[in-house]
Amino acid sequence: MYKLVLCWRYLRTRYIAIASIISVTLGVATMIVVNAVMSGFSNEMHKRLHGILSDIVVESVNINGIDDVEPMKKEIQRLVGDDLHGITTVVHVPAVLSFQYRQEYITRHVNLIGIDDKTHAAVSEFGQYLLHPNNRKQLSFALPNGGYLTHDLLADSNVRERTQLKNAGWPYRRYRVESEREYRRQIEQTKRIQPQQLTEGVPGTAAVTSGKVPTDPLSSPVEGVPLDPYSQHLEEQVFDPLHDQHTGIILGFSMASVRNRSDDGMIEDNFFCLPGDDVRVTLPSSGSPPKPIHESFTIVDFYESKMSEYDSSFAFVPLRRLQELRGMIDPVTGAAAVTSIQLKLRDGVTLSTVRDKLRARFPVDQFPVRIQTWRDMQGPLLAAVRMETTILNILLFLIIAVAGFGILATFFMIVVEKTRDVGILKSLGAPSSGIMSIFLTYGFSLGLAGSGVGMVLGLAFVANINEIAAALEWCTGHEVFDPTVYYFHKIPTIINAFTISWIVFGAILIAVMASVLPALRAARLHPVEALRYE
Amino acid sequence: MSSSMESVSLQNIAPGQHAAVRKAHGDMSGNWKTHLTTPRATLLETSHLKKSYHRGQVEIQVLNDVNLQIKENDWTSIVGQSGSGKSTLLHLLGTLDAPDQGAIHFEGNRIDDLPSRSRDILRNRHFGMIFQFYHLLPELNTLENVLTPLMISSGVLSYWLQKRHYTDRAKALLEHVGLGHRMKHLPRELSGGEMQRAAIARSLIAEPRVLLADEPTGNLDRKTGDDILEILRTLNRRENLTIVMVTHDDAVAGQADRIVRLAEGRVQEIT
Numbered sequence: 001m002y003k004l005v006l007c008w009r010y011l012r013t014r015y016i017a018i019a020s021i022i023s024v025t026l027g028v029a030t031m032i033v034v035n036a037v038m039s040g041f042s043n044e045m046h047k048r049l050h051g052i053l054s055d056i057v058v059e060s061v062n063i064n065g066i067d068d069v070e071p072m073k074k075e076i077q078r079l080v081g082d083d084l085h086g087i088t089t090v091v092h093v094p095a096v097l098s099f100q101y102r103q104e105y106i107t108r109h110v111n112l113i114g115i116d117d118k119t120h121a122a123v124s125e126f127g128q129y130l131l132h133p134n135n136r137k138q139l140s141f142a143l144p145n146g147g148y149l150t151h152d153l154l155a156d157s158n159v160r161e162r163t164q165l166k167n168a169g170w171p172y173r174r175y176r177v178e179s180e181r182e183y184r185r186q187i188e189q190t191k192r193i194q195p196q197q198l199t200e201g202v203p204g205t206a207a208v209t210s211g212k213v214p215t216d217p218l219s220s221p222v223e224g225v226p227l228d229p230y231s232q233h234l235e236e237q238v239f240d241p242l243h244d245q246h247t248g249i250i251l252g253f254s255m256a257s258v259r260n261r262s263d264d265g266m267i268e269d270n271f272f273c274l275p276g277d278d279v280r281v282t283l284p285s286s287g288s289p290p291k292p293i294h295e296s297f298t299i300v301d302f303y304e305s306k307m308s309e310y311d312s313s314f315a316f317v318p319l320r321r322l323q324e325l326r327g328m329i330d331p332v333t334g335a336a337a338v339t340s341i342q343l344k345l346r347d348g349v350t351l352s353t354v355r356d357k358l359r360a361r362f363p364v365d366q367f368p369v370r371i372q373t374w375r376d377m378q379g380p381l382l383a384a385v386r387m388e389t390t391i392l393n394i395l396l397f398l399i400i401a402v403a404g405f406g407i408l409a410t411f412f413m414i415v416v417e418k419t420r421d422v423g424i425l426k427s428l429g430a431p432s433s434g435i436m437s438i439f440l441t442y443g444f445s446l447g448l449a450g451s452g453v454g455m456v457l458g459l460a461f462v463a464n465i466n467e468i469a470a471a472l473e474w475c476t477g478h479e480v481f482d483p484t485v486y487y488f489h490k491i492p493t494i495i496n497a498f499t500i501s502w503i504v505f506g507a508i509l510i511a512v513m514a515s516v517l518p519a520l521r522a523a524r525l526h527p528v529e530a531l532r533y534e
Numbered sequence: 535m536s537s538s539m540e541s542v543s544l545q546n547i548a549p550g551q552h553a554a555v556r557k558a559h560g561d562m563s564g565n566w567k568t569h570l571t572t573p574r575a576t577l578l579e580t581s582h583l584k585k586s587y588h589r590g591q592v593e594i595q596v597l598n599d600v601n602l603q604i605k606e607n608d609w610t611s612i613v614g615q616s617g618s619g620k621s622t623l624l625h626l627l628g629t630l631d632a633p634d635q636g637a638i639h640f641e642g643n644r645i646d647d648l649p650s651r652s653r654d655i656l657r658n659r660h661f662g663m664i665f666q667f668y669h670l671l672p673e674l675n676t677l678e679n680v681l682t683p684l685m686i687s688s689g690v691l692s693y694w695l696q697k698r699h700y701t702d703r704a705k706a707l708l709e710h711v712g713l714g715h716r717m718k719h720l721p722r723e724l725s726g727g728e729m730q731r732a733a734i735a736r737s738l739i740a741e742p743r744v745l746l747a748d749e750p751t752g753n754l755d756r757k758t759g760d761d762i763l764e765i766l767r768t769l770n771r772r773e774n775l776t777i778v779m780v781t782h783d784d785a786v787a788g789q790a791d792r793i794v795r796l797a798e799g800r801v802q803e804i805t
Contacts, residue, residue: 005678
């Protein structure tokens, strides 16, 4: 009983000890905040990685793909059985994409992915990252007549509405084609009236005088000779961009736009191209050696997963069209080749078990395929995040360990100060274990109080992390969390009860451990010497 | 005596029991209490007690072959000059320290070689101690200081179950020593005499067999010292409490039934 009473009195009267636990409080709060943010980021990353990668991917090691995929698909369906939720075939191929923006061509490397619009939704959450509501429900490569989402669904009020998307689709395409035709008509008219005045002394007008209008070659297949050599396709002889579209393509959002912060502090997306614009894609044919194939596509939607790597490099086209273009369809048998088969398993199925079963059935020496789970494919990235979290936790726990040394020093001071009290207690019959218990209970109480307050502070911080970030931005004038970098508008956080438990337990343990040595010293004091201590 | 046996015998005596009850209980629970029925029996006894301290390389012999008997219900004063070993003798009697040689017996049982835990119980239940500098715990108020020995001997649950009973006893003792109006005061708010009276109340709360007093008036003025001596006298005469008091003041020592004079670590004279 005396242990609790004295411990409580020491807690109430020894403010230096209270001060020493502030570092425990801060350490615990920091660890909770960091772990919550790291978990949030990690979870967002997992969601997006998994959202596009499906559960298991059977991937050809050859860019020409798996020649006759149907027997393999059937064998996979037989092997996986009821655990299979969905299966689809995909063609991946590196390609170069170019489009015109303000009188110049922008060319980019892309991962061109041919997907089956009927079955792809069954293996991934691809649809939920598209900007057109109809495509979110059922994917289609036909250009919609407007109706794109103009608000970033994961954004807050700091992100400006994407007004450019309001009329995207057919309205934008018709407006653009008509504007270009009107522009050309005016140029022609001007040329007929005063050709001499226009050309004399004006640099860069040679093209005008020669009758070749420097406008979008993609949109001038009928009138005059097109400047773009790629547009000499038979189909384009009858192609009217006012009413027709090329094969649809879905572009990664970051490929078609750039995110900036405007002068008024609002975040805005500026687009290089919109749904309704045409792009040119150059891709390698199947077979050896590969030959370049040029094809026009019409942008029908954007893909915005918030994963920078995906949004800036992925472009999706219809699987069948890509197979045709690359020559992946056998003209005799009609069998189509694919570069990968993607599987979605039912919830609760262990991915690695199914993967191992497939690997056993399709050994690498007989089948040139790589069979991986989505975690295997993103292994280095996931491992890097795990390692980062671990190192951060170790570093932050060192803060609490430092706090432990503070408690140790404070406790030694208190034991010295309380030497005579220890003598008194021993003269009254208190055992050494009881004396030790006083200081251990004291350490435990400080650890409990420090980590308890730290936990409350940490949780409160996490709950209001975006408001705190905004306040810090307001105070310092520097952006704490730049959405133009992370493509998240809010700092993602996840509170994990187990993590909080071990942080609090660890902090208490450190506080108790720090009080062991001073407590032992107090317990070993000789009662007579302690009573004489001044 | 084994530690477990002693532990049982000591713990069976609940603090606060009347002395007669305790004696009766003692007769049944341990052989060291069997002779309590004998009037004026030897309560504490030292034989050939030696104790030395080391100050650096120098050994200082503090007690040298001290033989002493403390009779039950006696008030014994131990006097001597500074350094004569009187406080050391008191600490040995109270099991706060262990002798280098010799033996100490309490109620016929050797206590100097008991395990540490048994000596703790002995101090808590059977020895009351008061000191020159009072030695009250500064964080606790007067009432709590008096209750401390009971808090030490009781577990949390048993203390809470008997808290009212214990508190009533402590209040009665404080009233008895004239501190009824100072129960909630912290030690720093009390005068020297009041603190010593609180210390006396604390030493009596467990109804000890013997009160060991180390210079109880050494830090008090004459009038206050006399008051403290009067309290001790009353305890000795009316409650038959055995008192062993260390003092360097012959006038104070003269209040006792017996005076043991120490010089250079030996018993020089017993009067």
